[in-house]
Amino acid sequence: STASLIVGVAAAAATQNDVLLAGVAGLVAGAMSMAAGEYVSVSSQSDTEQADLARERRELGEKPEAELEELAAIYARRGVDPVVAREVARQLMAKDALTAHARDELGISEITTARPIQAALTSAATFAVGAAMPLLMVLVSPPGVLVAVVSAASLGFLALLGAIGARAGGAHVLRATARVTFWGALAMALTAGIGKIFGTVV
Known part of the structure; x- marks a missing residue:
């Protein structure tokens, strides 16, 4: 998403500083959004787990046999x-x-129990690492070829991640790589088109 934002802003004939600022804003906003969403989701899971444990504790007290x-x-x-x-x-x-009941009846253990803060921080950090790559390309790219460099580097990075994920999961590497690259290219093409059409920073 950060790469698409950068490409869209750059296509609107913005200065390199404007593009960099938009990219940093996208990184921060995206990381915070991912963290907030993950925190809310995992907190809901944690609440459900705690309710299940409370019910199980009550049942153990009332009917242990x-x-x-x-x-x-x-x-x-x-x-x-x-x-x-x-x-x-x-x-x-x-x-x-x-x-014993939490682990074998409810599927809750110390390893699998929901940890909202840890999940939020991990999600934010993962997003930030991925978003840092196109920002680095903005810093090292000549203004005239910024869109091409960011697009090529981002698609290459997406292809690499798709291949790694497919290999780790035992899926078809070429198919997974093509899928993630296609959707990444489509997102960047659409945002670049919007930037061209409006001719302003979006």
Whole structure:
């Protein structure tokens, strides 16, 4: 998005300083927007987890035997012998009943629990790193070829990220690379067109 913003502003015949300012503003706004969205989303997940844990804690206090049978049934469905499953459930509940039910019934553990602040910071940092590349291109590009340099570098970076993501996920590398590059090129072409049409900083 920052690369598209830079290309759109540059296409409007703005000065290099104007383009750089727009890019920095886009980086800050984008990073904050990503952080805010991630924080709200993960906070909602955290609220749901806390409500589930509160309900589970209440049920453990009111009907511990039923909760024991429920946990044993979970292990039995996973292939554990029913007698062994009940003994495992009994021992785990004797040690920490809420943790056992949170992990195996609700799918909540220390590793998977929602952390809104950590998620927000990670999202903001990831966006900022990606947005820094086109800004660097603005700094090193001659004004006359700024749009071409930023576009080429950004598309190359997108293609690299698409290939890495596809390889990591076991997907078709060429197809994934082509897809992300196409949509990146389309976004930059549209914003460049808007800049040309209006002939002003947008």
